[in-house]
Amino acid sequence: MAKVLMKGNEALGEGAVRAGCRYFFGYPITPQSELPHYLAKRMPQVGGVYLQSESETAAANMVYGAAGAGARVMTSSSGPGITLMQEGLSYLAGAELPCVVVNMIRGGPGLGNIAPAQSDYLQAVKGGGHGDYRLIVLAPASVQEIIDLMQDAFDLADKYRNPVMLLADGILGQMMEPVELSEEVLVQAPEKAWAATGRKKGGPRRLINSLYIVPEECEKHNIELAQKYAVIAKEEQRWEEYQLDNAKLVIVAFGTCARICKAVVDRARQEGLAVGLIRPISVWPFPNDVFARVRETAEQFLSVEMNMGQMVEDVRLAVEGRKPVHFYGRVGGMIPVARDVLAEVKKLYNGGAV
Amino acid sequence: MKKIFTRPESLNDIPFHYCPGCTHGIAHRLVAEVIDEMDIYERALGIAPVGCSVFIFNYLNIDMYQAAHGRAPAVGTGVKRVLPDRLVFTYQGDGDAAAIGTGELVHAAARGEKITVIFINNAIYAMTGGQMAPTTLLGQKTTTTPYGRDKDVNGLPVKVCEMLAPLDGTAYLARVSLHNPKHIAMAKKAIRKAFDVQMRGDGFTLVEILSACPTNWGLSPLEALKWLEENMISYYPLGEYKTPAEEVQL
Numbered sequence: 186m187a188k189v190l191m192k193g194n195e196a197l198g199e200g201a202v203r204a205g206c207r208y209f210f211g212y213p214i215t216p217q218s219e220l221p222h223y224l225a226k227r228m229p230q231v232g233g234v235y236l237q238s239e240s241e242t243a244a245a246n247m248v249y250g251a252a253g254a255g256a257r258v259m260t261s262s263s264g265p266g267i268t269l270m271q272e273g274l275s276y277l278a279g280a281e282l283p284c285v286v287v288n289m290i291r292g293g294p295g296l297g298n299i300a301p302a303q304s305d306y307l308q309a310v311k312g313g314g315h316g317d318y319r320l321i322v323l324a325p326a327s328v329q330e331i332i333d334l335m336q337d338a339f340d341l342a343d344k345y346r347n348p349v350m351l352l353a354d355g356i357l358g359q360m361m362e363p364v365e366l367s368e369e370v371l372v373q374a375p376e377k378a379w380a381a382t383g384r385k386k387g388g389p390r391r392l393i394n395s396l397y398i399v400p401e402e403c404e405k406h407n408i409e410l411a412q413k414y415a416v417i418a419k420e421e422q423r424w425e426e427y428q429l430d431n432a433k434l435v436i437v438a439f440g441t442c443a444r445i446c447k448a449v450v451d452r453a454r455q456e457g458l459a460v461g462l463i464r465p466i467s468v469w470p471f472p473n474d475v476f477a478r479v480r481e482t483a484e485q486f487l488s489v490e491m492n493m494g495q496m497v498e499d500v501r502l503a504v505e506g507r508k509p510v511h512f513y514g515r516v517g518g519m520i521p522v523a524r525d526v527l528a529e530v531k532k533l534y535n536g537g538a539v
Numbered sequence: 540m541k542k543i544f545t546r547p548e549s550l551n552d553i554p555f556h557y558c559p560g561c562t563h564g565i566a567h568r569l570v571a572e573v574i575d576e577m578d579i580y581e582r583a584l585g586i587a588p589v590g591c592s593v594f595i596f597n598y599l600n601i602d603m604y605q606a607a608h609g610r611a612p613a614v615g616t617g618v619k620r621v622l623p624d625r626l627v628f629t630y631q632g633d634g635d636a637a638a639i640g641t642g643e644l645v646h647a648a649a650r651g652e653k654i655t656v657i658f659i660n661n662a663i664y665a666m667t668g669g670q671m672a673p674t675t676l677l678g679q680k681t682t683t684t685p686y687g688r689d690k691d692v693n694g695l696p697v698k699v700c701e702m703l704a705p706l707d708g709t710a711y712l713a714r715v716s717l718h719n720p721k722h723i724a725m726a727k728k729a730i731r732k733a734f735d736v737q738m739r740g741d742g743f744t745l746v747e748i749l750s751a752c753p754t755n756w757g758l759s760p761l762e763a764l765k766w767l768e769e770n771m772i773s774y775y776p777l778g779e780y781k782t783p784a785e786e787v788q789l
Binding site for chain 2: 208210234236238239240242243244246247248249250251252253254255256258272273276280381382383384385386390391392393394395396
């Protein structure tokens with residue numbers, strides 16, 4: 186096991202290659218550009234294909250074609266580009282095609298800026314494109330976790346025949362950390378009997394499709410998708426717990442925010458405040474199970490996000506109104522500072538008194 | 540007795556849903572006949588579009604993909620990059636390929652993507668109710684050009700073969716028509732040539748097929764073929780717009 190220093194965006198690329206991904210289609214956008222740079226070099230080394238598309242719309246549809254042909258395939262973008270990919274994501278979900286999409290979130294709405302943000306949370310976990318579908322959405326909080334989750338992302342995509350999104354913010358893409366790379370584990374994509382690769386003599390015809398023009402058939406398709414999503418929601422919740430024992434106030438944060446909030450928890454504990462942290466790793470499915478347990482003992486929750494309050498809606502749903510749920514956020518590339526979050530924690534802890 | 544005419548193996552034995560006089564059925568059949576003649580159905584992959592012809596995936600007895608509006612060349616790109624030894628073709632109407640999908644079409648051509656686009660030009664959006672297409676002729680009445688297409692209001696018709704010909708990535712471009720048996724035979728030859736050029740790896744190939752839409756043109760099937768011959772061919776001249784330096788052996 187060798188430790189190497191890697192940038193988050195590059196780790197996404199290496200993680201994908203080690204997970205057996207051999208096809209990347211994408212269009213440049215800051216702050217994820219080091220990922221395509223890395224894969225443009227790396228893919229040819231492993232017999233894969235890196236192709237720069239003419240637009241994000243085209244990239245998502247190239248992914249559709251490659252996924253339908255049975256490949257492990259990915260694309261990546263940031264905010265405005267992900268918006269253009271929503272058409273393709275809806276079709277990928279409708280046709281039940283496995284693939285991985287990275288969103289290295291930048292400030293928005295509109296052109297926003299290139300600074301880190303978490304303001305695409307709702308777009309990622311509530312749909313984004315048209316129709317009744319879900320993405321599996323994973324939110325790493327370190328460069329090591331980026332590599333580890335990339336393997337999970339491709340495995341989950343294949344297991345459920347569903348697109349998986351890695352949702353991170355620009356900080357994670359740009360930061361460098363030492364990571365442990367496993368020994369060469371070039372996992373090959375599993376055989377996919379459903380892939381449309383050419384009809385064998387006497388064999389069944391395969392169709393990659395999301396069109397069900399007869400209402401009864403379209404409803405049946407939607408019900409089957411919903412049943413699949415229900416299984417995912419039950420089986421694939423991932424989260425990290427930190428100092429939850431006897432915690433009266435529980436901070437909820439994902440990605441970069443969660444790292445900052447860990448420091449907040451440490452300082453609060455040093456000052457004798459019973460504060461803990463839940464870090465959702467899967468933001469869809471949201472880790473409702475841990476909330477079902479913690480909401481019995483905790484007195485209040487605080488969702489800390491780099492947006493104006495998006496995940497807090499899911500926290501409220503998970504807490505089911507049994508305890509107060511508060512929100513603290515910074516936006517536009519402004520990053521919550523531990524000192525400020527701690528002040529918010531103390532204010533809430535003392536019943537609102539500063 | 541020797542059988543001299545039969546349903547192609549690559550065409551399923553189910554009735555077409557198209558309106559009387561629609562030439563999609565003929566175009567489907569030509570594609571199927573060529574796949575049969577090339578004995579390539581195990582390696583043939585088609586990308587179905589949106590609009591009337593999306594159900595080509597029911598009619599062709601090969602593995603198929605259904606693509607979003609205009610995105611078939613991007614989907615075809617993804618398929619071909621994973622399976623470079625397959626015959627990959629899209630089947631797209633004018634609204635699909637020349638309006639919403641122009642970006643994907645032009646860039647697949649510019650890249651020299653080794654796929655074939657079967658481009659059905661009937662000068663109108665059909666399934667959505669007879670609206671103006673990029674290919675609608677000047678003066679032509681549609682549901683969105685009720686006084687006839689006016690260049691100052693609606694712009695000028697797009698000539699796809701002429702637009703793509705200067706791109707170095709294109710290897711074979713031809714415009715054919717389905718208005719009579721002679722031209723149907725020529726159309727089949729062009730499809731065969733495009734597929735052969737693709738399989739040889741020369742680059743992007745496209746066959747534009749002038750087609751009739753009697754329902755949305757408001758004409759009888761016979762009148763529609765006459766209208767096509769008399770009005771469309773003069774604006775969209777038939778012929779090969781790009782051929783490989785080295786001719787393919789048919």
